[in-house]
Amino acid sequence: MKVRTLILGAGAAGLMCAAHAGPDTLVVDHARAPGEKIRISGGGRCNFTNLYTEPERFLGENPHFHKSALARYTQWDFIDLVDRHGIAWHEKTLGQLFCDGKATQIVAMLLAEAEKAGARLWLGAEVGAVGHADGRFTCRITRDGKPVDVVADNLVLATGGKSIPKMGASGLAYDLARQFGLSLTQTRPALVPFTFDAGRFAELSGTAVQARVGNDRHSFDEAMLFTHRGLSGPAVLQISSYWREGEDVMVDLLPGADAAQDLRAARQHAGRRAVTTALAQHLPARLVSHIAGQIDLTGNLADLSDARIDTIAESLHRWHLRPTGTEGYRTAEVTLGGINTNGLDSRTMMAHHLRGLYAIGEAVDVTGWLGGYNFQWAWSSGVAAGRAVAGA
Incomplete structure (x- = not known):
């Protein structure tokens, strides 16, 4: 023929x-x-x-x-x-x-x-x-x-x-x-979710936030989703195309905001408020609890020194994560x-x-x-x- x-x-x-x-x-x-x-x-x-x-x-x-x-x-x-x-x-x-x-x-x-x-x-x-x-x-x-x-x-x-x-x-x-x-x-x-060690984000599965996810080559401001296997959502799928195995990705949980400035202002006007309560106004409570397991969020806003505020803000704006890999061709778009x-x-x-x-x-x-x-x-x-x- x-x-x-x-x-x-x-x-x-x-x-x-x-x-x-x-x-x-x-x-x-x-x-x-x-x-x-x-x-x-x-x-x-x-x-x-x-x-x-x-x-x-x-x-x-x-x-x-x-x-x-x-x-x-x-x-x-x-x-x-x-x-x-x-x-x-x-x-x-x-x-x-x-x-x-x-x-x-x-x-x-x-x-x-x-x-x-x-x-x-x-x-x-x-x-x-x-x-x-x-x-x-x-x-x-x-x-x-x-x-x-x-x-x-x-x-x-x-x-x-x-x-x-x-x-x-x-x-x-x-x-x-x-x-x-x-x-x-x-x-x-490419355009694929990241995987992490088993159980890393288990308690956050289903939680979504607007975030900036990036590395030294690019970053994307879109939704990020925590899953039982790791991270997904548009921002994560986007940066996966620019990621190489063994590299960190950096997550800004409050893109466009100045966490240090906001915490100082809250300390002045609502010093008796718990630090976790103040952060839960901007982030899902489950995520705040997860972060509290990694950095010190105890006490009230009035208890925070400028140095401690800077440490918290750095953790919120520059959360370094290293995926173990991706979900592979099985789910890659x-x-x-x-x-x-x-x-x-x-x-x-x-x-x-x-x-x-x-x-x-x-x-x-x-x-x-x-x-x-x-x-x-x-x-x-x-x-x-x-x-x-x-x-x-």
């Missing part, structure tokens, strides 16, 4: 690519349903892009690679597509856009666009041996127990990364990239690292050394912040490759 373009992966990037790749395009996926990560994202409402998409909010060894694709297909372009399909949406926080209804609306939209473009979709299909000869790609695909040898002018790697393996994530894109001479950058889980962008053309996503080979989406070493950025990269990189194969 001969096709012009074969896309491996019917996720966000693969479907978007299919919508722009022109007729005679075949999309193949081992899953029984397309766009599964889209379906579960955003609590089932899909955080499909971010109003504040900017190149600085993406990570990768080449900090400039993603600029071209993002500039040529922007968040506004995708919003326009959503509007044209009559999908109602709203902004939640920090520019994050969600469907008013179900995330499956986005999947249906992409399928409609791909069908309109003339693409075919094979689901529940297993990819076997993939090769390249005489300027074309060959792929053995087994569907309904029957093997089919597909020959394609273009091959698009859109099978994603390693995150959430229970949904079928694998390293197929990486294996094929290596096979065809593309190098990889180190991969690891994305994979950091992947196919080295030095081997790809930033305008077309095609390999420099092998005409017709493309890599898009999460498989590539481009990772966005939490909040719709990774979907926008899927849309932008998918469009870049789709337009390239359509015009080739």
